[in-house]
Amino acid sequence: MRFGRSNTNKLLFVLSVDTEEEFDWSGVFPQGECCVDNIKLLPEFHQFCQQLGVRPTYLVDYPVAASPDSAAILRQILATADAEIGAHLHPWCTPPIEGANSERESHVINLPEPLIRQKLDVLIRAIQDNVGVKPQVFRTGRWGIDGKVLKVLIDYGFKVDSSVYPYYENQYFSCMDACDTPYWPDLQQPNVPGVQRDIFELPITSGFNRPNFSMWGKMHSAISAPWLSGLRLVGLAWHTQMLRKLFLSPELSTAEDMISLVKASMASGKPVIHMFLHSSTLLEGMGEYNHHNVGRHDLYARIRSVVEFLQGAADIEFCTITEAADRLRPPED
Template sequence: MPAPNLLQPPGKQAHATFRPEFGQRFIVTVDTEEEFDWSAPLDREAHSVVTVPALRKFQQFCEGFGVVPSYLIDWPVADSACAPEAIGDAVSAGRAEVGVQLHPWVSPPFVEDVNELNSYAGNLPFELEREKLLTLRDRIESAFGTPPRIYRAGRYGLGPRTAEILMECGIAVDTSVRARFDYSGTGGPNYREHPLHPYWTDEARQLLELPLTTVYWGPLRQVGNVIYPHLWRAPTMRGVLARTGLLERIPLTPEGITAEEALRGVDIAIDEGLPVLVFSFHSPSLATGHTPYVRSEADLDGLYDWWRTLFTHLARRGVKPTSVHEIMKSVQHG
């Protein structure tokens, strides 16, 4: 049986179902990565991992709400002693989970040219993508003493044979699909037609896709996927539509999305019956000065306030936190 092509949207028959007691849940995924200049060209050497200790504070914060974060770790972090020091105990105790995030330009073996096209791992030759992914997976297991079960391609860069590699190395969940987004203009995938609902990628139901949650809000949201592809020619129109309340695209992230916007997005996802809401953000935002979203202590306080507001609202609406372990235990394979 051939491995699936994760770049292809699935049919409705692939939608995953969960045990009735699972209800609706949410999961927090953290792109746990090195710091680098987001405005500069990609560079294999120009990065640091000074924000990794800040994971400890975020972990403690999440534990206060009963949230089990999934830290999707790339090579510079996996290769740093700081990561196990910050979250190793939580991972060992089941209060956190680790997964794989592949930034190919900083992940060995260093064979390919560093450029935008190759920053999407799925564009690499199959054997090179495979070697990078397996090397990183093994490094994470060595660092934390547990095999990672979830994967996210850096820059959401899945390829036509990525699923084959994930199945080989024991990954149960992929969460690289960023539904409602199109990266084909820079050589990446187009996920505009992919569903938000979790789905099986293969007939044998070995690999579950857990798309990041992004919803459209406003009176035009039912035709959001028709309108948004045309707005790249007139980016100011996106702001006009959002400000007038006609159409807004809301990914569930504290980076560039206000708490008020995120609350609207959460309510739409809940009301539409989405079984798992997937939140995400980048770990360097847990310290000041490393991402465009957190430039000051006030910004950092605002990030924690954002999570506090969202966790409180989710609890009020009866949506409990979940984990990869719980998802795989609750999803129905038959």
């Protein structure tokens, strides 16, 4: 079941931050001593968000929660009452460390269920003991969700998942056919709505610079077919702005492209605009996703441009992930 505008009849804006260690993504996945220097920049970032009125959700992984200094910073941010703390599972650096630590095992969905439970035990305990809250919101490391993980999350009391990355796929999972607006995921096929009412899905905003994302997603897939690669149709569509696949992240997209995505999302009737980034990107040159090495203050400028556009174009309400889910669920749920 998809949902229309929120119960407050406002367009919701969510900013989620994968709050994690920094490392060289071209090397091996770190297991022991993880560096979390980027967390020292979170107070500045959070103050910037407060100035805009934005209420971030910080999805925290184990190295951050286990660091006394980082946990203290998160407690200070929580004390502002303008943020939420969720959980973010990086398998490679969350105990117990067992077996291989390759690209395949970096995706939570590829782990056996008992190991997922063991790692979640450690992660949740670290957040509760050191940050002082029990997380209600979850995101897998490196995206992707399946029924096995959703059932585990329900058992641990999570109310909202945000692991769906619409119009993205890799060799381990596909969100190409995933619902691109908040929904109750089916436990057998989490990309589509189902009947369960234990855990809600709040995908990030991704799509195209034209409304009707589902239709244009099929078109983009068609012109991306290997047998058409010689025609370079995807590149032609991008450079002429006829069709651009876009993700609402200042690490990946310019302010202009994000605004075009937001306009198309609004024209498509999406009830929430969900931007994301990684805390490690605050340390310039360290993030997996910051392909253009955008400076920290340039990231701020991109976020500000999108927020100011929305404030001028819609009746906007800033929410954490849990707040957005609460507003989007129909009253009978």
